[in-house]
Amino acid sequence: MLAGLLAALGAGLLWGLVFVVPLMLGDYPGIVLAFGRYIAFGVLALGLVWMDRAALARLTRADWVEAGKLALVGNLVYYTTLASAIQLAGAPVPTLMIGTLPVVIAICANIAERRAGNAADVVAWRRLALPLVVILAGLAVVQLDPSAHAADAAGQGGESAHGGLRYALGLLLAAVAVASWTWYPIRNGRWLRARGPGLARPWATAQGLVTLPLALAAAVGFALWQGIAAPAEAFDWPFGPRPLAFVGLMLLVGLAASWLGTLLWNRASHLLPPALAGQLIVFETLAALLYAFLWYGRWPGLGEAAGIVLLVAGVLLGVRVFRPAASGS
Template structure:
């Protein structure tokens, strides 16, 4: 339990970085940040693959296909739709929708494990209700309070209506669906294979992400060239090449590879429904980094929401302790 909690905490702290990078690179389109992050992840995975060459060689063709599905949905589709949603609809509402992931994943994971007959990883809904309600309440309080101060990466208020706003909400819904599916599917693969594959599996996902990200970036660049848009991105590195490359390498190594490694470890050690709740650590980390970036303390509503989030996680520990320890 403790090792799983620490791994999930580490993953959340690293994943929180991806929410502050768009603030640091406000002039870069969100979809370009997704390409950059996952190309860097793939390049780093190629360099790191030597450490896990024996484990990678034992992966079957079906395993590599599974890694490709996870990379496409949990990496590229999730971050591209999230970043684009924030640009189209502004930050508050898409961020609120993404913030419900701990609750959505816990509910879906409990349903999945129940249908699969994995009684050891299933808890009664009445026991799960309290931590989920507390976490959801914390997320709502934090996000609505933050929304009063929220601006997009360029410092402008987000879109308030119209087709762009609706499109942003639809993309945020796709992002929620993508990262609901990813941890449940990923945990199922890891738990079926046994211990010791957290790092190789993270590297394998990076290896298959690289060609997918390169192909998507090339396609987007060709499309921009064909449309000859005045606002077209300055390929390949944009207006601030050093900052862009440095931050993409940082997110590729820390948020993507190391974060995935730690999350794989947590997924193997903890019941899926409980692990899903621990994505709340990503929200807490994102808030911490945002407060540091803006140079301010949390408001009263934000502080109350953070306390509720932590309380919900602690309640979840109590609910899932028997399943995690086998007692």
């Protein structure tokens, strides 16, 4: 339990970097940052193959197909739809929808394990309800506090997102992002628990390897489409207006957030019940808040602080709920 919690905490701290990098590269489209992150992840995975060559050689064709599905849905589809949703609908509402992931994943994981007959990983809804409600309340308090979005409004010149079809499409894409990253940790954890221990790092490397061609193909396709549809507004390929900053930060998030974060999350998924692991994605939200406060150079407001306390309390309650099941496995 302790090793799994520490691994989930480490993954959350690393994944939180992804939320501050767009602030540092505000002149880059979000979809380009997604391509850059996962191309860097794939290139770094190529350099790490030698360490895991024996384990990778034992993966079957079905395993590689599974890695491809996880990479496509959990990496490219998730971050592309999230970036596009924020561009179309503004940041607050899509961010609130993504913030419900710990609750959505925990509920879906508990349903899946119940249907699969895995009694050891299932808890009664009455025991799971309290930590889920507390986490959801904390996320709502943070996201609905006006001070939490002051910087976002300032970055948009004080203008809110436009209504109509554009806004509705943004909400639809945010819903796709939620669905993508609800599916990913449940499916990924199921694959890991079906194998023996010691595959966290090789499985992270395998996902990086299959992500590289997918990200390259998606980037080329987007560049061609942009060149045809809007050549005057096309991105300055391949590295944009600040090449050194872009390449450096993409390598940072590719190594820290994508590869090492995935490695730690794989470790946590192997050690913890799936519904508990789903709740611990809240660490990513907490890390993102911490980095944002450091970037903006301010302390959290009263509502933000209250929300953070609720988030931490919900995680601690979740640990207590699952401790008997974990100790007996």
